Amino acid sequence: MDSKLLPLVNKIKSLKHKERYIVIACVLGVALILLSELVPSGSTKKADDGMDYQEYIVSLEEKTQDIISSIDGVGKCKVMITLCETDESFYASNIEENTDSGHISKKNEYVFYEDNNNDSPVLIKQTFPKVMGVAVVCQGGDNAFVKERVISAVSSLFGISSAKISVSKISR
Template sequence: MKDREQRLQAWFRQAKELLGDEKKRINLLVCLGLTGLVLLAVPEWLPKEQTQPELIAEEVLPDSEEYAVQLQERLEELISQMEGAGDAKVMVTIACGEENIYATDSQTASDGANSVSHVLLDHEGLVETVQNPSVLGVAVVCEGGGEAAVQNQICELVEALTGVGANHITVAKMAASE
């Protein structure tokens, strides 16, 4: 314990001598400043990681056909569980494929004119969001599709899940299987 106190006191004496001399203090500050500048420059020397947001988005999101099939399967499963609907088959039609929304930058000139330009990353547009394909229409054929109450419930469910208007949803009764 005493040895540690002596080392600490010796360190304080050296620091006091170093900071007591004005020339040594200025040299120390200059060295610290240069060290800081070198540390700020280090990231510029390291290779930069290149990320391509468009490629990541394309790998994660399904194409329009896969999207339609997944949506059909999920709607069939959900409608089949509704009271009165029974077994169901669903067909979804897609209006257009996925859509990339690119980041833009707007600037106002001194004369009041606005200009909008796309943000570029490595000479390509920066994708801000990727929208899923839009649904054009949905057809549902189910065992209980002949009843108006069931048709209304299915129509409301499909409308809520897909955002498609009621005029683009058709519900019909499934033909009896022999």
Template sequence: MNFKEKLKELSKKITDKKYINNLLIIFIVGIIILIATSIFNDNVSEKETNKRENKNEKSSTINFTEDYGQLLERRLENILSEIKGAGKVKVMITLEETSEKVPATNSNQSNEKTSEKDSQGGVRDINREDSNVEIATKGSDGSLIVLKEIEPNVKGVIVVAEGAFDMEVKEKLYQAVKTVLGVSGNRVEVYSSK
């Protein structure tokens, strides 16, 4: 009996319009809250992603010179240690300046020439030049479009090798560094290690 009575009460509540309206309002408010939190979370996660990307771009541009120099050092150490008799090799490279990025630009230039003669025989020439240069950007974030990056020049190189006490090995190391980096001899020093 209990079960039948509960079913009758539930069927009366379901048929009651006030009860149905209250349930409908609660359901709509719940959906609105879910949509609002979803939109808010998307905006927050999008902002965090943009912040991380900007931080990564800044750190990559700040460390480019350092990374480029370290990359050169590592590659040079690897190849120089392969020279017969060189043994363990350490390399230090200093760079003159930072890298240079050449941005893409849109430029417009116009020339206008006018020649006027007055009644007394005088001539007046007017030359007008207009130029407009705009740096090209991509996307809504406004980041530059880079055409090319000019790597920094090598200022000096020091090579320390176990086998550099032998003059023949020292000369091979010296010539190899000059050839690989394309620097003059006065920028390269080769020493023997302890």
């Protein structure tokens, strides 16, 4: 064993039972912290890792189509969803205000984090637009009972009025 470590090991051996465990736990804790710096972390989320606008629409349409096609009498269906505006992202920023001799000046800077040697802004929140209207074309679209259930389901899913939902029979 290294001559520099031998006195330290002997000192640890001379400690009482509980104290020895505390020292060992501290050493393991420091070792884990050092190891965590070496292992790349997948938990940091880049601003552009979120779902984009087109993926959002496609996902909504697919999920809605799956739900509607499982309603009795609907059969095969297609769904198109229109949205209000586009998505919106909110980033963290530092705001500095100076009031000097009656003049107010503001300085606004985005907060960045380093990820793989790139600076990325810190995304606080990303909102997607609300559903404006839904068109459903299905095999059972000419049946009034089926039409009512589809309109009810879509209205419940997106919180929109029945006037913004169109249900039609699929053409052959």
